[in-house]
Amino acid sequence: MPESILVVVEQREGKLNRVSWETLTAGQALSAETGWPLQAAVVGGGVAGLAGEVAGKKVTKVYAVESPRLDPYTPDAFAAGLKQFIEAQQPKLLLMPHTYQVRDFVPKLATAMGRTVISDCIGYKKHGEKLVFTRQMFQGKLAADVSFGCEPPWFVTFQNGAFRADKVEAGTNAAPVETVKVDIPDNVIRNRPHEVFKEAKQAVDLTQAEIIVSIGRGIKEQKNIELAKQLADALGGEIAASRPICDSGWLPMDRQIGSSGQTVAPKLYLALGISGAIQHIVGMKGSRTIIAVNKDSEAPIFEIADYAVVGNLFDIVPPLIEEVKKAKAGA
Amino acid sequence: MKILVCMKQVPQKDAPLKLNGSSTWIREDVSYEVNEPDAYALEEALRQKEKHGGEVVVITSGPGRAQQVLREALAKGADRAIHLEDNAFVGLDAFNTARAFAAAIKDDKFDLIFTGLQSDDYGYAQTGVILAELLGWPHATIIMQIERTDSGIRVKRELEAGFFQFVDMPLPAVLTIQSGINKLRYATLIGIKQAKNKPLRKVTMADVQSSISANLQKIERMYVPQKTKNTEFLEGPAAEVAKRLADKLRNEVRVL
Numbered sequence: 001m002p003e004s005i006l007v008v009v010e011q012r013e014g015k016l017n018r019v020s021w022e023t024l025t026a027g028q029a030l031s032a033e034t035g036w037p038l039q040a041a042v043v044g045g046g047v048a049g050l051a052g053e054v055a056g057k058k059v060t061k062v063y064a065v066e067s068p069r070l071d072p073y074t075p076d077a078f079a080a081g082l083k084q085f086i087e088a089q090q091p092k093l094l095l096m097p098h099t100y101q102v103r104d105f106v107p108k109l110a111t112a113m114g115r116t117v118i119s120d121c122i123g124y125k126k127h128g129e130k131l132v133f134t135r136q137m138f139q140g141k142l143a144a145d146v147s148f149g150c151e152p153p154w155f156v157t158f159q160n161g162a163f164r165a166d167k168v169e170a171g172t173n174a175a176p177v178e179t180v181k182v183d184i185p186d187n188v189i190r191n192r193p194h195e196v197f198k199e200a201k202q203a204v205d206l207t208q209a210e211i212i213v214s215i216g217r218g219i220k221e222q223k224n225i226e227l228a229k230q231l232a233d234a235l236g237g238e239i240a241a242s243r244p245i246c247d248s249g250w251l252p253m254d255r256q257i258g259s260s261g262q263t264v265a266p267k268l269y270l271a272l273g274i275s276g277a278i279q280h281i282v283g284m285k286g287s288r289t290i291i292a293v294n295k296d297s298e299a300p301i302f303e304i305a306d307y308a309v310v311g312n313l314f315d316i317v318p319p320l321i322e323e324v325k326k327a328k329a330g331a
Numbered sequence: 332m333k334i335l336v337c338m339k340q341v342p343q344k345d346a347p348l349k350l351n352g353s354s355t356w357i358r359e360d361v362s363y364e365v366n367e368p369d370a371y372a373l374e375e376a377l378r379q380k381e382k383h384g385g386e387v388v389v390i391t392s393g394p395g396r397a398q399q400v401l402r403e404a405l406a407k408g409a410d411r412a413i414h415l416e417d418n419a420f421v422g423l424d425a426f427n428t429a430r431a432f433a434a435a436i437k438d439d440k441f442d443l444i445f446t447g448l449q450s451d452d453y454g455y456a457q458t459g460v461i462l463a464e465l466l467g468w469p470h471a472t473i474i475m476q477i478e479r480t481d482s483g484i485r486v487k488r489e490l491e492a493g494f495f496q497f498v499d500m501p502l503p504a505v506l507t508i509q510s511g512i513n514k515l516r517y518a519t520l521i522g523i524k525q526a527k528n529k530p531l532r533k534v535t536m537a538d539v540q541s542s543i544s545a546n547l548q549k550i551e552r553m554y555v556p557q558k559t560k561n562t563e564f565l566e567g568p569a570a571e572v573a574k575r576l577a578d579k580l581r582n583e584v585r586v587l
Binding site: 075076079099100101103104105107108111112115116117118119120127132135136137138139140141142143144145146147148149150190191192193194195196197198199200202210211235236243244246247248253254256259260261262263267268275277278288289291296298302303304305306307308309310311312315316319320322323324326327328 | 342344345347348350357424425426429451452453454455456457460461463464465469470471472473488489490491492493494495496497498499500501509510511545546547548549550551552553554555556557558560561562563564565566569570572573574576577579580581583584586587
């Protein structure tokens with residue numbers, strides 16, 4: 001279909017990845033802005049049911065792109081299957097969430113088609129007739145508006161949380177669903193994936209914590225974590241960390257907040273010595289109140305903090321613990 | 332095993348960044364360092380060599396300053412280096428960078444190519460995947476573990492939210508490596524000395540010009556992000572700040 005926007009929705013083992021609703025919200029906004037009709041596609045072994053779920057949203061059509069070779073996911077199969085589909089349907093703009101799976105195949109798909117991906121976008125703008133996509137650069141210190149210098153199809157991935165899943169518009173009537181079988185020869189697939197599994201026995205579910213005290217590299221040494229734990233205890237909250245802390249083994253992996261760890265939205269997120277790298281921010285930017293303490297006044301974490309302290313956490317935290325204890329004793 | 336590690340030099344994490352005159356890039360008068368995920372990729376290659384024998388080759392593209400990344404890699408134990416040296420390499424998009432690399436290594440026979448999962452400047456996470464497609468090789472991304480098998484390798488892919496997946500793959504293959512896969516080593520004094528005598532091949536833009544073409548995407552404008560949050564900065568002596576924070580926690584956040 002000429003001049004259409006296609007949202008490729010993500011699913012795993014028959015369950016829709018909810019971040020796909022965010023991408024659909026983006027698609028609806030872009031469709032309203034450009035006048036290009038919005039369509040969606042679900043890709044997998046047997047996904048007509050999921051396509052039906054997507055058809056309840058405001059889209060003009062949903063495709064179930066199917067082949068037994070699309071289950072389980074492999075980049076070879078997804079790139080081959082989608083290339084076939086895109087060549088037949090000719091969407092102008094393809095939108096996907098910037099998930100680990102999308103990162104794994106969409107650059108391959110685009111390259112196979114002689115095209116490019118503008119990835120991890122946080123928004124878009126329309127300059128006259130030209131669409132530009134906004135993305136963060138240098139871990140959020142700067143932003144860039146990026147345009148396509150090639151013919152469509154154009155590939156764009158959106159960052160988690162860039163659009164609101166709860167803002168996706170429902171359709172007045174269910175959109176038509178069409179199953180499209182793609183042909184993927186056996187020898188195309190070279191990877192043999194095994195079952196997806198969860199590694200750490202999750203001792204703590206940080207998504208349930210109301211208060212989180214989170215530490216980053218600014219904590220400097222493992223023994224200093226004790227200080228942050230005291231603050232967490234005084235507040236009645238949970239301790240958490242950015243990736244480098246867990247990589248070093250200073251806290252277990254189930255304490256990690258970010259794209260590889262947990263995504264949380266507590267009442268209070270206290271970030272101590274965390275610079276605010278994108279991979280961390282995507283895991284906590286939905287927090288109701290964010291307080292950040294960091295020595296570096298340019299730290300990207302301050303972009304999203306409600307209350308900010310540019311200073312040494314080792315000077316701030318001990319008196320803060322005392323104040324919290326006093327307040328709780330007084331109350 | 333013959334392993335190629337693609338490495339990138341990026342501005343230091345705490346370097347103050349200023350926009351250039353056309354607001355399309357940064358002013359390059361900052362300090363640089365190796366892209367951290369690439370350091371993990373190099374470390375993983377060195378460990379694989381220690382386990383299975385072979386050779387580790389490092390490659391980078393960029394102006395003269397980028398050579399530092401290669402020197403450090405050689406000092407840590409890489410065997411030889413390739414430098415696509417030209418300021419113009421900085422402005423290439425991921426597609427062109429991958430094509431330039433593919434051209435530079437066309438006479439080598441690698442078993443594995445590693446890249447870091449993404450760079451700290453662009454953060455695209457694409458170059459490795461594009462390179463695999465250009466070479467016609469299988470690939471896997473965000474890798475936390477690599478083991479040899481009879482048929483090739485078994486890798487552990489990291490997924491979101493604490494999930495993982497093992498994947499069996501044939502060789503040759505491209506892998507993008509996740510930070511924290513291992514612990515980084517320091518270069519030894521002997522290593523630094525030995526690095527001076529290890530081969531470093533320079534490749535010019537002219538050498539690869541026929542393999543690249545115009546960028547398929549363009550940075551129209553770079554700028555300081557517009558703040559959407561109304562951040563209240565609390566200043567003053569620590570004791571005062573602590574008191575004011577506690578007040579906020581009680582009265583505004585309502586957790587005390």
